[in-house]
Amino acid sequence: MENYDVAIIGGGSAGLAALQHLSSLGKQAVLIEAAKTVGSKNISGGILYSKKPKNGKVFNVEDVYGEQFFHDAPVERLITKYILHTTSRDKLYSIDLTSAHKYQANFGYSVLLNSLNSWFAQIANESAEKQGGGIVPGVHVSNILFDEGKTVIETDELKEFGVKAIIAADGVNSEVADLTGARQKFSPEELYQGVKVVVKLPEDIINERFEISSEEGAAHLFAGDVTLGHIGGGFVYTNRGTVSVGAVYHYDSLMSHPTEPHELVDALLDNHLVREFIKDEVPIKEELGHGLSKEEQLKIRFGASKLLKTWDDLRTEFYSVRGRRNLIETGKYKSEQEIKARLDTIYHDLNTKYGIKFSTDYVELEYSAKLVPDGKRCRMKRPFLKNILFIGDAAGRGIFIGPRIEGLNVGIDDAVRAANAVSRSIERNNFSSDYMGEFYTKSVEESPYTRDMREIDKDYLKIFLDAAKGVPKDIIGSRYGTIIRLMSSGTLRGLAVGFANMLGYDRLLPLVESEETYVQVPTELAERLGRLVSATYTPKIMSISQRIANLQYDDDSVSHIRIIDSKSDFMKKMVVLCPTKCYSSENDEVTLQHEGCIECGTCARETQWKHPRGEKGIAYRYG
Amino acid sequence: MASLRVAVIVKMEPDFSEGNVSYNSDGTLNRAETKNILGPHSAIACRAAFYTKVIYGAEIYVATMGPPIADSALQQAQLISNADNLYLFSDRIFAGADTLATAEVLKTGINMIQEQGKKVDIVFSGHRASDGETGQTGPQTAWKLGYTFLGNVISYYVDIENRKIRAKRLISLQGFYDIIEEVEALLPVFITVDPLYKANYDTITQRLAFMKHRKEASKKAQDYKQYLNVLNAQQLGVDPKLVGLPGSPTIVYKVEKIPKAKPTRRATMVDGSDRGQIVELATKINQVLSGAVVE
Numbered sequence: 001m002e003n004y005d006v007a008i009i010g011g012g013s014a015g016l017a018a019l020q021h022l023s024s025l026g027k028q029a030v031l032i033e034a035a036k037t038v039g040s041k042n043i044s045g046g047i048l049y050s051k052k053p054k055n056g057k058v059f060n061v062e063d064v065y066g067e068q069f070f071h072d073a074p075v076e077r078l079i080t081k082y083i084l085h086t087t088s089r090d091k092l093y094s095i096d097l098t099s100a101h102k103y104q105a106n107f108g109y110s111v112l113l114n115s116l117n118s119w120f121a122q123i124a125n126e127s128a129e130k131q132g133g134g135i136v137p138g139v140h141v142s143n144i145l146f147d148e149g150k151t152v153i154e155t156d157e158l159k160e161f162g163v164k165a166i167i168a169a170d171g172v173n174s175e176v177a178d179l180t181g182a183r184q185k186f187s188p189e190e191l192y193q194g195v196k197v198v199v200k201l202p203e204d205i206i207n208e209r210f211e212i213s214s215e216e217g218a219a220h221l222f223a224g225d226v227t228l229g230h231i232g233g234g235f236v237y238t239n240r241g242t243v244s245v246g247a248v249y250h251y252d253s254l255m256s257h258p259t260e261p262h263e264l265v266d267a268l269l270d271n272h273l274v275r276e277f278i279k280d281e282v283p284i285k286e287e288l289g290h291g292l293s294k295e296e297q298l299k300i301r302f303g304a305s306k307l308l309k310t311w312d313d314l315r316t317e318f319y320s321v322r323g324r325r326n327l328i329e330t331g332k333y334k335s336e337q338e339i340k341a342r343l344d345t346i347y348h349d350l351n352t353k354y355g356i357k358f359s360t361d362y363v364e365l366e367y368s369a370k371l372v373p374d375g376k377r378c379r380m381k382r383p384f385l386k387n388i389l390f391i392g393d394a395a396g397r398g399i400f401i402g403p404r405i406e407g408l409n410v411g412i413d414d415a416v417r418a419a420n421a422v423s424r425s426i427e428r429n430n431f432s433s434d435y436m437g438e439f440y441t442k443s444v445e446e447s448p449y450t451r452d453m454r455e456i457d458k459d460y461l462k463i464f465l466d467a468a469k470g471v472p473k474d475i476i477g478s479r480y481g482t483i484i485r486l487m488s489s490g491t492l493r494g495l496a497v498g499f500a501n502m503l504g505y506d507r508l509l510p511l512v513e514s515e516e517t518y519v520q521v522p523t524e525l526a527e528r529l530g531r532l533v534s535a536t537y538t539p540k541i542m543s544i545s546q547r548i549a550n551l552q553y554d555d556d557s558v559s560h561i562r563i564i565d566s567k568s569d570f571m572k573k574m575v576v577l578c579p580t581k582c583y584s585s586e587n588d589e590v591t592l593q594h595e596g597c598i599e600c601g602t603c604a605r606e607t608q609w610k611h612p613r614g615e616k617g618i619a620y621r622y623g
Numbered sequence: 624m625a626s627l628r629v630a631v632i633v634k635m636e637p638d639f640s641e642g643n644v645s646y647n648s649d650g651t652l653n654r655a656e657t658k659n660i661l662g663p664h665s666a667i668a669c670r671a672a673f674y675t676k677v678i679y680g681a682e683i684y685v686a687t688m689g690p691p692i693a694d695s696a697l698q699q700a701q702l703i704s705n706a707d708n709l710y711l712f713s714d715r716i717f718a719g720a721d722t723l724a725t726a727e728v729l730k731t732g733i734n735m736i737q738e739q740g741k742k743v744d745i746v747f748s749g750h751r752a753s754d755g756e757t758g759q760t761g762p763q764t765a766w767k768l769g770y771t772f773l774g775n776v777i778s779y780y781v782d783i784e785n786r787k788i789r790a791k792r793l794i795s796l797q798g799f800y801d802i803i804e805e806v807e808a809l810l811p812v813f814i815t816v817d818p819l820y821k822a823n824y825d826t827i828t829q830r831l832a833f834m835k836h837r838k839e840a841s842k843k844a845q846d847y848k849q850y851l852n853v854l855n856a857q858q859l860g861v862d863p864k865l866v867g868l869p870g871s872p873t874i875v876y877k878v879e880k881i882p883k884a885k886p887t888r889r890a891t892m893v894d895g896s897d898r899g900q901i902v903e904l905a906t907k908i909n910q911v912l913s914g915a916v917v918e
Contacts, residue, residue, distance in 0.1 A: 002827055030831070134834060135834065136834070148689055159826050
């Protein structure tokens with residue numbers, strides 16, 4: 001049997017940071033990832049933050065990857081604008097929360113995880129190779145055995161191998177946690193379900209629409225009637241040449257009155273402001289060459305789709321500073337005018353030769369979903385078992401405080417702490433719970449992120465109170481009237497927050513995270529004070545089957561999910577709550593078709609749920 | 624010094640994949656419009672050779688006979704196999720070669736490599752070409768080299784110390800087409816690789832080596848000309864009478880168009896939104912399956 005010092009299970013942002021940091025400390029580690037290529041099963045909202053907390057220290061992405069992060073990492077845009085919109089049909093009331101976004105932050109970049117994690121993987125793999133380790137993609141861990149002081153990892157693809165320590169970074173649906181019994185599966189009260197679509201939009205158009213420069217980015221948040229009565233909200237983040245549109249909701253709120261997850265993102269896409277944000281000139285897909293022979297039809301369609309692709313590619317380049325520069329520098333075109341002229345010619349040809357018409361709509365590239373752990377409720381208080389350390393989502397460590405959603409940076413901070421603990425243990429050859437697990441737990445407990453999961457930060461709260469100064473007190477309602485009055489004065493705020501923190505999040509959260517906060521108050525606010533925004537078109541929102549058809553799968557013949565009780569209430573709710581409608585119900589029994597599964601884990605709680613075998617299942621292109 | 628040396632012989636072929644291939648109105652291949660690529664069976668041979676790189680750290684040579692543009696096929700071969708050296712045997716006098724004349728050039732090329740003091744232990748080839756389909760060039764080269772020939776290999780293991788190879792071959796026997804025969808042979812051998820060939824990298828160490836070599840291969844292939852040797856007839860020292868048209872005992876006299884097969888089945892479109900049509904379909908399936916269905 002082969003032996004390695006450390007196995008990191010899961011190649012998301014956290015696992016990769018652990019590999020990079022351990023390797024930089026001169027330790028040997030192998031990272032096992034189920035996806036065929038690292039990054040292709042990773043999903044995020046997403047904004048990647050770097051933080052500078054007022055007390056204590058966190059380990060940021062640039063601490064792990066160094067200066068090259070700023071030079072080479074494929075991040076999307078530096079978020080410079082952060083605005084909350086409350087909605088009521090076509091009315092909108094907006095509050096600028098940029099100061100909340102900038103609070104204790106060095107920066108926040110919008111990111112697409114597929115490309116970013118592949119970059120992290122490239123760097124981390126190079127470092128790991130120098131220590132005799134590296135990344136092993138396409139392998140799914142199926143079991144972990146503790147045998148006479150040895151820790152043995154079994155996989156679906158490889159011969160078993162022994163390790164001294166494990167860092168579990170296998171996400172919110174951690175199989176390592178499940179296999180070893182390190183923690184219970186998360187319950188709906190502890191989770192959020194997020195659904196996101198990536199929308200294509202040329203760079204220059206994004207700049208103009210969102211009133212930002214190429215070096216800037218915008219984040220727009222939504223609450224009010226777009227939530228369809230659920231606790232949570234929507235977001236629109238600008239990427240370089242795409243826009244992420246997503247909805248994040250309390251899982252138990254979805255359970256209490258089930259709504260199909262895509263409806264929540266569809267409600268957002270249908271919002272008048274969002275419609276205007278993402279609109280573009282889109283060719284109308286019609287059957288070309290009607291009445292012609294089969295062969296002629298094929299010829300025309302082939303020609304048209306080829307030309308459409310040329311038009312689309314050239315247009316994307318033309319509407320971006322780098323793209324234009326690149327086209328001219330490589331000598332393909334002499335000037336911007338020449339590119340424009342070529343674009344016009346193609347447009348004209350599409351119209352006259354093939355009869356292709358254009359209309360205003362939006363272009364959706366990718367649909368995705370994931371569960372997000374709410375660290376306030378479900379973080380592992382002791383994130384280890386024997387010689388296994390849990391980090392990031394696997395340890396339930398996501399930050400959800402009002403509009404503040406952070407996971408990537410928390411996972412990276414955990415990763416460094418876990419890597420430090422493991423490295424220390426390697427040096428002493430002591431992997432006992434007392435020496436390694438407890439050390440890691442102490443380090444994580446000291447992390448400012450853990451503090452944020454434990455108690456209210458009164459300075460952060462003040463930002464919201466200041467931002468919401470214009471809001472009439474009576475809208476906020478009798479329930480919050482006293483709180484607001486208390487919070488408006490500096491001294492009293494200190495006392496109130498102190499008192500609230502004594503009560504603890506457990507008792508506080510049901511009050512704050514309620515339908516009133518997320519739905520009723522914002523809706524009324526927009527209704528009474530909002531401005532009218534009316535969109536110029538109605539988007540043709542993709543159906544779920546179209547969305548699934550657009551995704552890439554390597555389908556496994558064997559299902560990775562097994563229903564335990566096909567008649568349970570939980571399973572009946574899955575018929576509605578599965579983001580890709582894998583469940584259907586007939587004669588009071590729920591059946592599963594795993595082929596469209598995007599591995600979000602929404603159904604994991606009451607099923608035998610595993611990730612698919614190595615290389616199998618979903619492969620996202622954006623993430 | 625590598626303990627194992629292997630050569631792969633490959634062929635540049637038209638890309639027959641959908642959307643890339645183009646035909647003339649008479650149904651023959653439009654060579655001008657169709658891109659050339661490394662043949663799919665050659666690619667499998669390269670994969671088989673890559674296994675020796677990953678597991679045994681072998682030194683790999685890839686060779687082809689073809690026009691100057693065939694260097695792009697060698698580049699693709701290098702990307703797959705992480706080859707150390709690429710050989711293109713290119714000369715006008717090679718034109719019109721049949722399988723035997725081609726084998727003569729390839730044999731001479733491989734022997735030339737060996738004369739530089741580099742004994743080639745295994746030669747891999749695809750089991751046929753997608754444009755010629757004869758499946759002869761490989762075996763004929765093996766015969767000319769005097770190597771033990773192993774056809775239709777689906778997996779293998781090399782015992783470096785004892786200079787032996789153990790290979791699984793897919794054969795047909797007494798009317799069965801999926802018989803696996805396991806053979807052992809002394810090196811050197813000539814292997815034609817079956818399309819069902821599968822490499823097994825089943826330990827962490829092998830997977831890490833696999834990833835490392837794949838990365839190295841893509842780096843090398845970007846700069847493939849640095850590894851490329853182009854040799855003409857004279858440099859190779861072939862006998863002009865044995866290559867090209869003069870060396871070919873066979874010629875392609877005529878290519879007949881394959882007649883379109885008469886359809887034996889008929890497809891009917893079913894509108895999924897029409898319940899009536901679905902019921903009709905279900906009834907038909909039921910009729911066909913009657914007796915085979917267990918409640």
